[in-house]
Amino acid sequence: MLSGLAGEAGPYRRLLDELSGLLRAYYRRRCPPGVDAEDLVQETLIAVHTRRATYDPGQPFTAWAYAIARYKLIDALRRGRAHLRAPAEEADALFVPAGADAAMASRDLEKVMADLPARTRELIRDVKITGLSTREAADKHGMSESAVKVAVHRGLKSLGGKYGGAAPDGD
Amino acid sequence: METDELIHSLTGNLAAVRPSAVARRVATGLGLGALASTAVMLGWLGLRPDLAQAISTPMFWMKFGYAALTGLFLAGVLMRLARPAVRPGLLALAAGLPLLLVATMAFYRMASAPPQMHHALLMGHTSQLCPWRILVIGLPLLAGAVWAVRGLAPTRLWLAGLVAGGCAGALGAAIYAFACNETSAPFLAIWYTLGMGLVAAVGAMAGSRLLRWR
Numbered sequence: 001m002l003s004g005l006a007g008e009a010g011p012y013r014r015l016l017d018e019l020s021g022l023l024r025a026y027y028r029r030r031c032p033p034g035v036d037a038e039d040l041v042q043e044t045l046i047a048v049h050t051r052r053a054t055y056d057p058g059q060p061f062t063a064w065a066y067a068i069a070r071y072k073l074i075d076a077l078r079r080g081r082a083h084l085r086a087p088a089e090e091a092d093a094l095f096v097p098a099g100a101d102a103a104m105a106s107r108d109l110e111k112v113m114a115d116l117p118a119r120t121r122e123l124i125r126d127v128k129i130t131g132l133s134t135r136e137a138a139d140k141h142g143m144s145e146s147a148v149k150v151a152v153h154r155g156l157k158s159l160g161g162k163y164g165g166a167a168p169d170g171d
Numbered sequence: 172m173e174t175d176e177l178i179h180s181l182t183g184n185l186a187a188v189r190p191s192a193v194a195r196r197v198a199t200g201l202g203l204g205a206l207a208s209t210a211v212m213l214g215w216l217g218l219r220p221d222l223a224q225a226i227s228t229p230m231f232w233m234k235f236g237y238a239a240l241t242g243l244f245l246a247g248v249l250m251r252l253a254r255p256a257v258r259p260g261l262l263a264l265a266a267g268l269p270l271l272l273v274a275t276m277a278f279y280r281m282a283s284a285p286p287q288m289h290h291a292l293l294m295g296h297t298s299q300l301c302p303w304r305i306l307v308i309g310l311p312l313l314a315g316a317v318w319a320v321r322g323l324a325p326t327r328l329w330l331a332g333l334v335a336g337g338c339a340g341a342l343g344a345a346i347y348a349f350a351c352n353e354t355s356a357p358f359l360a361i362w363y364t365l366g367m368g369l370v371a372a373v374g375a376m377a378g379s380r381l382l383r384w385r
């Protein structure tokens with residue numbers, strides 16, 4: 001998105017391509033009867049493009065794009081006089097389907113995790129993303145298993161506190 | 172049209188966007204609105220005849236400062252609300268500080284004045300007119316704010332309308348300060364604030380309709 005704002009067409013086009021996949025999945029599930037999901041995808045892409053100046057580089061791109069998608073959905077529902085709502089809690093559902101989101105999600109993740117101490121960041125990456133076991137991570141960093149667990153838990157908790165997400169299960 | 176073609180046509184001829192584009196647009200809308208509001212004030216009420224002496228009194232600057240500062244803080248909040256999924260933030264609290272200060276001064280002024288002066292301090296001689304005048308002077312500013320924000324991407328329309336109205340009302344009150352010859356802090360705290368509140372109420376009611384964008 002930053003290269004898009006700077007006027008570089010190549011990366012910006014790839015971003016819109018990825019985004020259209022996400023939007024398609026998002027609208028296909030929520031589209032009210034009588035409205036073509038693809039129309040909403042296109043409307044949202046146009047809005048993302050024409051209103052790209054409202055993207056704040058300090059904000060996760062996906063949160064910004066999702067807010068526009070949600071606004072467009074509510075607008076479509078309102079036009080159809082259907083009194084439905086798109087709850088904000090479904091924000092994460094935008095990123096579940098489609099494989100194309102990996103690159104975008106990791107971009108956001110980098111930004112979010114940048115505030116954590118370096119070691120905690122490493123541990124979360126190893127245990128929660130790379131998929132090492134606690135044992136393996138403990139060996140890798142020369143820590144005890146329980147110290148790894150505590151560090152990961154605290155890291156996630158501070159992220160949860162900061163970004164208002166639900167507490168991760170199984171911890 | 173196929174979505175791929177759409178993306179292709181959107182990204183052809185891509186122009187760079189300035190990071191300050193949002194702030195510029197809001198400032199442009201409010202600036203043009205302020206010009207129109209000033210014209211309304213001058214044509215309708217005119218400057219207070221004793222303005223030359225008044226600008227050397229602290230009371231004039233308190234009136235102007237209270238309204239202008241509140242307006243500038245709310246303009247900052249409005250710039251935030253013009254972006255999708257951005258909360259008003261701490262700036263919204265800061266926007267209440269000038270009112271807190273004026274209310275505190277009004278309270279002390281009342282407490283230190285003899286009871287027979289209370290009515291004059293509270294009501295001045297234009298209390299019936301002041302809020303309505305601020306409403307009228309604030310409307311062109313509100314139009315400017317609405318024009319600016321609906322060209323951006325607000326997603327909380329009601330709240331954005333409320334803040335746009337509050338900002339327009341406060342800046343309108345700052346312009347009205349050049350026409351108004353009231354001199355008491357309690358008057359300012361009540362009637363100026365009520366005038367700003369009227370414009371904010373109009374903004375909130377009209378917001379979800381006027382600020383909708385496609």
